[in-house]
Amino acid sequence: MEPEPFPEFLDPAANGPEYVLHLYITGATVNSTRAVRNIKDICEQYLKGRYELLIVDIFQQPELAQQEDLIGVPTLIKLKPGLVRRLVGDLSNRDRVLKALGIEPADGAPGHE
Amino acid sequence: MQENTLSKPAALPQLPKSPTGIEGLDEITEGGLPKGRPTLICGSAGCGKTLMGIEFLVRGIQEYDEPGVLMAFEETGEELAANVASLGFDLKDLQERKMLRVDHVHVDRSEIEETGEYDLEGLFIRLGYAIDAIGAKRVVLDTIESLFSGFPNQAVLRSEIRRLFRWLKDRGVTTVITAERGDGTLTRQGLEEYVSDCVILLDNRVIDQITTRRLRIVKYRGSTHGTNEYPYLITEDGISVLPVTSLRLEHQVSNNIVSSGIPALDEMFGRRGFYQGSSVLITGTAGTAKTTLASAFAEKICQTGQRCLFFAFEESPQQLIRNMSSVSIDLEKHVRENRLRIEASRPTLNGLEQHLVTLHRLVKEFKPDAVVIDPITNLITVGNLSEVRSMLTRLIDFLKVSGITAFFTALVNGGVGRAEMTEEGVSSLVDTWISVRDLEGIGERNRGLSILKSRGMAHSNQVREFIVTDHGIELLDVVLGPTGIVTGAGRLTQQLEERAQALAAQQEAERRDRELERRRRMLEANIANLRTEFESVEEELRQISTHEQTRHEALVSGKQRITSANPPAPKAPDSGETGK
Structure with missing residues (x-):
């Protein structure tokens, strides 16, 4: 839905953005809309210009559910950097999300709470 | 009123059922699992839950043309395919034919971070997609509780699992859910059994070092079902549940007679032998030639060109052949000609059920006309009385249905109570019961044989003495x-x-x-004397009478001469009477 490649000058590796995130949601359910809002907030706040976010509605592409081994929804899959991690839930527990994504709240922006 | 209650059940529509195709299970459930509803199969490790689930799917595809989805939480598709390949289930092929879909759901706690509210819609979508892709009618979830290890939020999971069951019902798919058995409850989470319409409990029990698997239907909404515990087996053809009542006593009977192998024994039966397909039990104390009688029967079967399967629980085939050749029963020849197969094993080798499986398999393989088990009493070492009895019941049933003559020997303890009682109580199951025993007299033991019962024919009531000679068993004349x-x-x-x-x-x-x-000679001499005497008397008398006659004749002729010289004058009284 919203791939946001940013200009290359920030990332010397040059193979795409630093953060690759896939968010799987199920239509416009409460959890899904909340998750979309939360991840967008986080990305804008901490990862501005360094991320690629793909939001997939598995109602539209049910075959992906098996392919990506989804159980709980919404699920955010962090493909880069580091190990692949799965974050299940509406991402409202920001501390956990940041920790799982490997983002230090202090170095991003002020007022992380 | 009365009529109403009586006619009602018949008029009511039956709960639609989905046959499992698993041997025996459909009989206990009276037709199968509830169609379009979830069924829980629970049990501890090693019960065959997954296997039963897979067999339900595979049989559904093969026998009822109902495609199925297998959602596996614990094993991957490859692992499952490899596990069931030995049963002849080719999951790969079924998947290629679009009859089966296997979806492995990988749940790993370490990879999952809970970050807020969520639901299990992902699972629903996967399942829904898989069902739609092949038009599945059957679904197996194995084992749903794995989710609990991956997702710590119990409240969400429980409500979601409830929703899943509801959702599966709405989809109208017949679902089998497997679950590990919990402590004191049927499942670990204590949830699935309440939301399932049918609960089947599998049990793997070890008694005296011997494992027996048992199955019980705990609940079945809207249907009657068998309530007992039924032993089941995992065989080379999948699961086989063997309800004791599988035989409705409807088997075909034969009027043919098979010989016992001992002519004199045949004579004791009204129809000169046993009915084909009947079961014969020989009970006796130690050393009463039970095995010899059994071998004689086996030999006779083979001599008539039929096949015999001999289960020896006490002797090895070689030992049996050697021992029997000492009484002129040549089993080796028949073994060579493949008409006789001797299967020797220690009863403790397997559990009872396993013995039953072996027997089933060999019977199917060898197609014998008669089966000898020598002795059934040894099975007691691997099970308790009721188990042995139930196993033997099923065995006898199976053989009867197959029309195979069964010949069992049983050892009884002499002197303890009634020697005629078999401990297994199988005597009521058999058709013919022959008892051999020691007849202990002064300073010696003799073997006696009698027929205690023989269904469907007259039989001798005598206790016949028999001796084992070089030429076999001989029954002596009474x-x-x-x-x-x-x-x-x-x-x-x-x-x-x-x-x-x-x-x-x-x-x-x-x-x-x-x-x-x-x-006689003396009398004859007397008679001859008397006769001569009589003759002389007779002669004398004859002479006298001749003289008499001559004299008389002379007299008469003399008188005539006188009469002709003087004619008589007419009589006066005649004329006087006419004048009056």
């Missing part, structure tokens, strides 16, 4: 002594005495004959 039938040395004495008596009687008779002859 010898009656002053106090009944006598055996052994008593019989010999009796025979000697009888012979002596017969000789004496003969001599007596000869003496009488001679005496008679003498008397």
Whole structure:
């Protein structure tokens, strides 16, 4: 839905953005809309210009559910950097999300709470 | 009122059921699992839950043309395919034919971070997609509780699992959910059993080091079902549940007769042998030639060109062949000609159920006309009485249905209570019961054989003595002594005495004959004397009468001469009467 490649000058590796995130949601359910809002907030706040976010509605592409081994929804899959991690839930527990994504709240922006 | 209650059940539509195709299970559930509803299969490790689930799917595809989805939480598709390949289930092929879909759901706690509210819609979508892709009618979830290890939020999971069951019902797919057995509850989470419409409990019990698997239907909404615990087996063809009541006593019966292998024994039966397909039990104390009788029967079966399967629980085939050749029963020849197969194993080798499986398999493989089990009593070492009884019941049922003559031997403890009681109580199951026993007399033991029962034919009521000779078993003629039938040395004495008596009687008779002859001759001489005497008297009398006659004739002729010289004058009274 919203791939946001940013200009290359920030990332010397040059193979795409630093953060690759896939968010799987199920239509416009409460959890899904909340998750979309939360991840967008986080990305804008901490990862501005360094991320690629793909939001997939598995109602539209049910075959992906098996392919990506989804159980709980919404699920955010962090493909880069580091190990692949799965974050299940509406991402409202920001501390956990940041920790799982490997983002230090202090170095991003002020007022992380 | 009465009529109403009676007619009602028949009029009511039956709950639609989905046959599992698993041997025996459909009989217990009276048709299968509830169609379009979830069924829980629970049990501890190693019960065959997953196997039962997969068999439900595979049989559904193969026998009822109902595609199925397998959602596996614990094993991957490859692992499952490899596990069931030995049962002849080719999951790969079924997947290629679009009849089966296997979806492995990988749940790993370490990879999952909970960050807020969520639901399990992902699972629903996967399942829904898989069902739609092949038009599945059957779904197996194995094992849903794995989710609990991956997702810590119990409240969400529980409500989501409830929703899943509801959702599956709405989709109208027949679902099997497997679950690990919990402590004191049917499942660990204590949830699935309440939301399932049918609960099947599998149990793997070890008694005296022997494992027996059992199955019980705990609940079945809207249907009657068998409530007992039924032993089941995991065989080379999948799961086989063996309800004791599988036989509705409807098997075909044969009127053919098979010989016992001992002519004299045949004579004791009204129809000169056993009915084909019946079951024969020989009970006896130790050393009463039970095995020999069984071998004689086996030999006879083979001699008539039929096939016999011999289960020896005490002797090895070689030992059996050697021992039997000492009484002129040549089993080796028949083994060579593949008409006889001897299967020897220690009963403790397997559990009872496993023995049953072996038997089933061999019977299917070898297609015998008769099966000998020597002895059934040894099975007692691997199970308790009721188990052995139930196993034997099923065995006898199975053989009867297959029309195979069954010949069992059983060891009974002499002297303890009634020697005729078999511990297994199988005697009521068998059709013919022959008892062999020691007849202990003064200073010797003899073997006696009697028929206790023989369904469907008359039989002798005598206890016949038999001896094992170099030429096999011989039944001896009944010898009656002053106090009944006598055996052994008593019989010999009796025979000697009888012979002596017969000789004496003969001599007596000869003496009488001679005496008679003498008397006859004497009388004859007398008769001859009398006759000569009579003749002389007769002669004398005749002479007298001749003289008399001559004299008389002379007299008459003399008178005539006188009359012709003087004619008579007419009589006066005649004329006087007419004048009046």
